[in-house]
Amino acid sequence: MLNHREKRRYVAIMYDASETFRPFQLYEKIGIRFKELFGIFQMQSAMLKLYDSELGNIMIVRCKLKYLDCFLVSLVLSEPPLTVISISGTLKKLRKNVSKMDFRNIKNIRS
């Protein structure tokens, strides 16, 4: 029998550094929204996990691919606003993608 490992996705999320919330608090807020909208069972099945991006106002969250849509909906409908800037199948690749972006420019953009 094959040892099947479910696919995961790592999501890089940009948050407003001027807000008072820290990444673990934002992660909790997304989790609460996920639970409210899709239920505690789906939330546990999604196997969410917070990682440190080591890059300023960006945090990384892992999610099972099967529940990625639910996770992104919860993220978009959370307060304060959060923006997904990259999604990848491996943490290493995601960190590489994010570091390739000119991060100083991301932080300084004002519309």
Added chain:
Amino acid sequence: MSKLSGIDIIGIESGSMSNISPQENIILRMDEKNPISDRFPYLIVTDNIRSLDSKTDLFLIDPFLGKDALKRKAKRGLGIEISISPVRKLDANLIARWLKELKSIYIFCQSNDCQFILSSGATSTNEMISARSFESILTVAGINPESYWKKMSDWLYTKTKARWQNVKS
């Protein structure tokens, strides 16, 4: 920022564009035609059903209000936009109702030849929503993202065709 979000063209309120040169990935949103519209592609946007006329390109709808008035005034090709930003502050029950209304407005748009548009309603870059996140919301609401993007590209192309030519010349 539009590149980071994976979105080719973004709509920006005309008031914030006074000192920026025309770019192909920007469409201005304005209440009525004004001098800056000679240099930019633009869309006439309103959120008031009473000011909805043949010049209006886009009507910003509150999904929780009835569609009865809109049924009488919606013309073929009108864009009907739903904004995500106010939804963040709602509780889970209202969000679920909002998702249900989203689908019903999509069906309304299909049956009336109107263009359904989901927008971030962002007032800053931190509020912007990536293309992949839009697709997730559409999927959860029961709308096919591929057909949504295709129909919106076609609609934008027809709406701004003449205006793009004006900008490039």
